Amino acid sequence: MPDLARCSNGECVMIDVVMKFLAGELNTYLLTRTDSDLFNVELCRLVDDSGKTAVKPNQGGASVINIEEERPSSLSFRTRSTLTAGWSE
Numbered sequence: 001m002p003d004l005a006r007c008s009n010g011e012c013v014m015i016d017v018v019m020k021f022l023a024g025e026l027n028t029y030l031l032t033r034t035d036s037d038l039f040n041v042e043l044c045r046l047v048d049d050s051g052k053t054a055v056k057p058n059q060g061g062a063s064v065i066n067i068e069e070e071r072p073s074s075l076s077f078r079t080r081s082t083l084t085a086g087w088s089e
Helices: 011-034
Strands: 040-043 059-062
Touching: 011 040, 011 059
Parallel strands: 040 059
Antiparallel strands: none
């Protein structure tokens, strides 16, 4: 999970809340489908520093892999100006 000390403006707090919600929903789904709580989804790293699987046996792992921010292009914020031509007679 993200290190909240490195996050600014509460952005990682929102990610943390969403990931905990998704893990809870996955656990609820698995419990209703299998009628057993032997398999559990936990927020964790998928691999450790040596490259080995960090997910414990009989447990699923959930982690954020990649987040991209889509920013609107600057073209959509341009102000429109009109050119009026004056005619003299």
